[in-house]
Amino acid sequence: MSNSLLTVNNLTIESRSGEPLLKGINMEIGRGEMAALIGESGSGKSLTARAILGILPDEMKVNGQILYKGRDLLKLSENEHRLLLGKEIGIIFQDYRGSFTPYIKIGQQMIETIRTHQRISKKAAKEAALLVLRETGLESERVYNSYPFQLSGGQVQRAAISMTLALRPNMLICDEVTTALDLMNGEKVLKYIDKARRETDCAVMMITHDLAQAYKWSDRMHVMYQGAIVEDGPTEQIRFHHQHPYTRKLCSSLLSLPKERKASSAEGVYSI
Amino acid sequence: MKTAVIRTSLSLGNVNLVLGLLLAVFITSVTLIGGSLVPHDPFQVDMGNRLQNSSSIHWLGTDQLGRDILARLVYGAKLTIGLGTVAIVVAILIGVPVGLISGYIGGKVDAILMRIVDGILSFPDFILAIAIAGILGPNLTNLLIAIVLVRWIVYARVVRGLVLTEKQKEYVLVSQTANSSSLKTIRMHILPQVIPDIIVMAAIDVGKVILLVSSFSYIGLGAQPPIPEWGAMLNDGRSYFQVKPLLMVYPGIAIMLTVLCFNLLGDGLKSHYDIRRGRGRI
Amino acid sequence: MSILVVDNLSKQYSKNLQALKQLSFSLEQGESLGVVGESGSGKSTLARILIGLESYQEGAITFQESPIAPKKRAPLRAYRKNVQMIFQDAASALNPKLPIWKSLLEPLKNYSEFTPSFIEVDGLSDKDIAEKLLGLVGLDSNLADRYPGELSGGQKQRVNIARAISLEPSLLICDEPTASLDVTVQVQILTLLKELQQQLNITILFISHDIRAVTFLCERIIVLKEGSMVDQFELDDLYKSRRNSYTKALLDAASL
Numbered sequence: 120m121s122n123s124l125l126t127v128n129n130l131t132i133e134s135r136s137g138e139p140l141l142k143g144i145n146m147e148i149g150r151g152e153m154a155a156l157i158g159e160s161g162s163g164k165s166l167t168a169r170a171i172l173g174i175l176p177d178e179m180k181v182n183g184q185i186l187y188k189g190r191d192l193l194k195l196s197e198n199e200h201r202l203l204l205g206k207e208i209g210i211i212f213q214d215y216r217g218s219f220t221p222y223i224k225i226g227q228q229m230i231e232t233i234r235t236h237q238r239i240s241k242k243a244a245k246e247a248a249l250l251v252l253r254e255t256g257l258e259s260e261r262v263y264n265s266y267p268f269q270l271s272g273g274q275v276q277r278a279a280i281s282m283t284l285a286l287r288p289n290m291l292i293c294d295e296v297t298t299a300l301d302l303m304n305g306e307k308v309l310k311y312i313d314k315a316r317r318e319t320d321c322a323v324m325m326i327t328h329d330l331a332q333a334y335k336w337s338d339r340m341h342v343m344y345q346g347a348i349v350e351d352g353p354t355e356q357i358r359f360h361h362q363h364p365y366t367r368k369l370c371s372s373l374l375s376l377p378k379e380r381k382a383s384s385a386e387g388v389y390s391i
Numbered sequence: 392m393k394t395a396v397i398r399t400s401l402s403l404g405n406v407n408l409v410l411g412l413l414l415a416v417f418i419t420s421v422t423l424i425g426g427s428l429v430p431h432d433p434f435q436v437d438m439g440n441r442l443q444n445s446s447s448i449h450w451l452g453t454d455q456l457g458r459d460i461l462a463r464l465v466y467g468a469k470l471t472i473g474l475g476t477v478a479i480v481v482a483i484l485i486g487v488p489v490g491l492i493s494g495y496i497g498g499k500v501d502a503i504l505m506r507i508v509d510g511i512l513s514f515p516d517f518i519l520a521i522a523i524a525g526i527l528g529p530n531l532t533n534l535l536i537a538i539v540l541v542r543w544i545v546y547a548r549v550v551r552g553l554v555l556t557e558k559q560k561e562y563v564l565v566s567q568t569a570n571s572s573s574l575k576t577i578r579m580h581i582l583p584q585v586i587p588d589i590i591v592m593a594a595i596d597v598g599k600v601i602l603l604v605s606s607f608s609y610i611g612l613g614a615q616p617p618i619p620e621w622g623a624m625l626n627d628g629r630s631y632f633q634v635k636p637l638l639m640v641y642p643g644i645a646i647m648l649t650v651l652c653f654n655l656l657g658d659g660l661k662s663h664y665d666i667r668r669g670r671g672r673i
Numbered sequence: 674m675s676i677l678v679v680d681n682l683s684k685q686y687s688k689n690l691q692a693l694k695q696l697s698f699s700l701e702q703g704e705s706l707g708v709v710g711e712s713g714s715g716k717s718t719l720a721r722i723l724i725g726l727e728s729y730q731e732g733a734i735t736f737q738e739s740p741i742a743p744k745k746r747a748p749l750r751a752y753r754k755n756v757q758m759i760f761q762d763a764a765s766a767l768n769p770k771l772p773i774w775k776s777l778l779e780p781l782k783n784y785s786e787f788t789p790s791f792i793e794v795d796g797l798s799d800k801d802i803a804e805k806l807l808g809l810v811g812l813d814s815n816l817a818d819r820y821p822g823e824l825s826g827g828q829k830q831r832v833n834i835a836r837a838i839s840l841e842p843s844l845l846i847c848d849e850p851t852a853s854l855d856v857t858v859q860v861q862i863l864t865l866l867k868e869l870q871q872q873l874n875i876t877i878l879f880i881s882h883d884i885r886a887v888t889f890l891c892e893r894i895i896v897l898k899e900g901s902m903v904d905q906f907e908l909d910d911l912y913k914s915r916r917n918s919y920t921k922a923l924l925d926a927a928s929l
Contacts, residue, residue, distance in 0.1 A: 159855035301711035302882060306926040328856055331885070334929050372857040374885040376928060377911055561766040562776070565836070568724050569780035570753040579779070583770050 122150045124290060124322050125171070130183035132166060132175070140166055140179070142347045148339075150289070151320040153313065155333035155354070157369070158343030164326045167343075168292050171324075172210055173200040187290075206236045209283035209321075211276070213295040218279035219267040225275075226263035229282045236286050251281040254318075255311050273304025277311055284315050290322045291315075297332065309336050330373040334358055342366050408659025411594075414652035422468040431459035433466040433619050442635050451641055454624075455631050456617075460638070463619035464645055470614065471621045472649060474531060475601040478538040479593050486543035487589060490550025491577055495558055505551070508544045516541040520603065524612045531620070534613045538600055549592060550585055557581045587664040591657050598653030605646050621646050675699040675735075676844060676876050677723075682732035684718055684900075692718040693729070694900040700844070705870060705877035707891030709884055709923065715900040716880045717761075720848040723878070724758045725749050737843070754784055757837040761849040763830035767821040773832055774803035774817040780840050789841050806835040810865060827858035831865065838869060845870075846878045851886060863889055884927045896920050 125148040132141040141163050148154045156164045169175050171185055173192060185192040187208070192200065204210065212218070219228055229248040230241060239247070245263075252259035255277040267275050276296060283291065293312065297305030313336055316323050327333055333340055334354060341351040342365065350363040361367055431449070437457030444452050451460040493504040511519070520537040527533035557563060558581065566576040605622030607613035614620030616627065621642040628638030677700040684693040692715045700706050710716040721727040723734065725741070734741045741752055757780070760766040767776050778799055781789070791805055804814035810831040821829055830850060837845060847866065851859040867890055870877050881887050887894055888908060896904040896919060904917035911924070 159857065302884070303711065303922060303926045330856060331927065331929060368857055372860040374860065374863070374889045376885060376888055376924070377908065379929070561760045561762055562768040564726055565758075565760065565766050565833075566779060567726060568753060568758050569836075570750050570783045571779060575783075579771070580768050583768075 123147050124150045124152075124188065125324075126184070126186040127167070127171075128184035128186065130167070130170060130181070130185060132163075132170060132182075133180040135178040135180075140346055141170070142345075144183070144348055146341055146348065146351070148290070148322050148324060150322055151316060152339060153316060153323045153325060153337045155337035155340045156324060156326045156343060157328065157330065157333050157340055159328055159369075161345075162343040163346040164343045165294060166346075168210075168294055168324065168326055171292065172204060172208070173197070205232070205283075205288070206286050207289055209286065209288040209291045211280050211283055211291070211293050211296050213298045215272055215276040215279055215296075215299060216267070218282075219275065221267055223266075224263075225265055225267060225270075225278055229263075229278075229285065232282055233285050247285050248282070251285040252278065254284075254315065255281045256307070271304070273300050273307055276300060276304075276308050280308065280312060280315070284319065284321070287319060288321055290324065292324045292326070294326045295328070296325075297327070297329070305332070312336075330369065334373075342369065405659060405663060407655045408663055411652055411655030411657075411659050414648065415656060418468065418472070418649055418652055421465060422472055425465035425468070426462075429459065429462045429465055431462040433458060433462040434617055435459070442631065442638075452635075452637065454627065454638055455635075458617075458619075460641055463624060464621070464641060467619040467621045467624060467642070468645065468649075470531070470618065471601055471604055471646075472597075474535060474604050474620075475597045478535055478542065478600050478604075479597050481535075481539045482542035482596075483546055483589060483593060485539070486546025486548075487550050487585075489543070489547040490552075491554055491581065491585075493547065494551040494554025495573060495577055495581065501551075504547070508547055511541070511544050512548070517603070517606075520607070521612060524607060529612045529615060531614050531618070534604065534607050538603060542596065542600065545596075546589065546592070549588065553585045553588060554581055557584050587660075591661045591664065594653050594660055595657035598650040598657070601646065601649055601653070605642075674702050676702045676737060677878075678733075678735040679723075680733045680735070682719075682722070682729055682734065684715070684722060684727070684729040692900050693722075695732070696897075696900070696902055697732075698895055698902065698905065700876055700878060702843075703874055703876055704893060705879055705891045707887035707894040708878065708880045708897060709882065709887050709894055710880075710897035711882055711923075713899065714897040716882075716897050717848055719897075720758065720846050720878075720880050723846055724756060725753065754787065754840050755842050756844045756846065757840060757842040758846040758848065759830070759833050759837050759850045762853050763826050763833055763850075764821065764853070766833050767829055769821050771820075772817070773807075773819055773821070773824070774800055776821075777803045777806050777817075777832065777836050777839065780836060784840060787840065789839060806839055807832070809838065810835040810869075825858075826854050827861060830854060830858075830862050834862075834865065834869070838873065838875070841873065842875065844876045844878065846880070848880045849882070850879075851883070852881070859886065866890060884923055896923070 127144050127146040130141055130144040131139065133139055144167055156167065158164045166175070170181060171192060173195065175181060181193060183193070187203070192203070195203065219225060226245070226248060230244040233239070233244040233247055234241070249259045249263060252262050257274055257277060262270065262274065262278055270278070280296070291312070297308055300308060309332060312323060315321065325333070325337060337354050339351065340354050340357040341348050342357065342363070343349070344365045350357065350361060350366045357366060358370065361370055435458060437453070440453050440457040441455055442453065443449055446452070449459050449461070451464070454460055454463070489504055493501045520541050523537035523540055524534050527536065563576060563580050566580050571579070604613055604620070605625065608620045608622030609626045611626065614623040616623065624642040625639055628642070631638050679699065680697050682693055682696040683691070685691045696719065708716050708719065718727065722729050736752060736756065742748060781787070781802065791809060792802060800817055803817045807814050807816055812828060812831050812835070816824065816828065824832070850866070851862050854862060863886055866877065869875065877890070879887060879890050888911065892908050894906060894908060894911070895902050896917065898919050904920045906913070906916065
């Protein structure tokens, strides 16, 4: 892939006691691509993200390569890593309450974050913040002047994503960002992420256990099971022509809505 | 799992526990059988032999009235530790049920019980105990009453707090939907979660109470002469401090070792339970 | 025959927080009714009221034609024998300090006069009964001596289901029983519930935000929004154009 942004080569992680946690992960994410990393709890998907972000516990042994724009992230010093985070690679977590300090207004925090990474005036930072907030589809002025607790979970999560996007990262890692949200709010968040990546050509690594979301939003799926990627490919291929037994089990566990059942009655009740 | 157990028993937390247990064994055996090993009567005045140094007859010497110091220390151990333990046990027997009822039932019962507790808590406990002991008159029984009165509220408070957290747990709700009585739910699901914290607290508290008993005897509100309570022995020795400082050093060491023992036990038990809980969660 | 009738039920937590607003619906013997709603829709409050863990201000609940008063002990005893609940968090619904068999037997011990039909012979020990219960939900009998910490999430939820059906209730309330589980396990648990419902002829009230799970298990669905019922329909009518706009939005968000 010529437009590759992130390449993971044979990434292995061992715990202190030598237990293998990741067993040789290979993955490639292209510019502007929406890649889903799907798996169940304990499959190693969050660990992969942590390795990319350089926030693994010290006692874990990491081997392999994580090439971001040709630089090996595993060889960066802690300082270089921190500079890269935020500016080049943005991260959003499941727990949206952790994204903002509760007693400071959201706008204030956005300005501070923007200005730690970009040397611009307060006024310019405010404009940038309002701009990205407007793009979320929220009432930008109101959100800007609110404390986190005055907004719903979905609104805070979208504000957090917009703050990350204000830095114009080339890659966004979304670690189960919709798990704590309602179905409809989760959809709004994903819709916004999708729109943002189309406009800014920012690649998205979407870590999720929700198969329906991965089907709906990703270009490519990487199926993780017990610390390894057992199958990957374009989403359509994984969905309809999966090969690995685990992928088959996973895909068949998506319950179908009545309409979907009629569409594919040949494949039985569960699968789509 | 076996290796985990071995590793925890070597960890620092359990060094405390092991040391504490060793000290406890030592102190308990001295308290229980020491009396029969020391051939002297702790009350036997012998003015011809006052302020003797250590000898083969009187291992730790004699005091200002010629009484054997070791015999008095051993006798005093029974009093001091016994009193501390009894005080804590009684405080637990009152405080824990009050905390359980208050926390579990809530509502008006909780409001009334906790206002009483708040009222007592608003006085510094040492001052309050002085007042109670002063009003009832200075002797060991009244001291015991005073200590129980100021300590039970601590248990009630802590247990109530634990119950408030515990009763939110879904298995407590499940127990209610299984139509278990309040008593059964508390016994089956809440008390077992609370007991480790009470044990840890009690271990540390016994040490505190021993200090309190000794302090009271030292200022004359607890054990009265000639009873060889350790604090009272300290007080007795005060006038002879210039002549024979050991009169104060011996009971001082006894108090220190005992309090240290209970503190080590408390800390050791705390980390013991913390580790067990951590493992339970995994 | 309606097994449960909820009439005009309202619950207010505080002046500004009304959890349920004049909710009325009924549940037919043997059916499975789905309650769909997002967080804040009052669906968990409904479950807690129905199981007798919470009170309510207005309205009436009638179970098998006798009225249920909240927080009154004597009628609750008979009611709880017949109405059991499965909670959302499989792990925290089991006391970590008790072996599985003790947790399993708690309900039966409270109704010692009752002998469930799965106990065919007299004189079974507590362990034997627990092992039989485990068998009903497809678990190995040697799990009886284990502690919750040694079980997987799916196994724990099966234990919870076994405990709930030990009294052979007529109504089983399931409050998001799969929300804490991995997707492949979710299907297994839902399938188990479906099988048990048919075997034991239990009526199920299935509460969930997951519209896919609801359509898998339930023939009839009601939709809650901010404490009010905004829609109710048979599963076959899910795609009918007269569906409420909120139902359509929910369905739209869940569709691929």
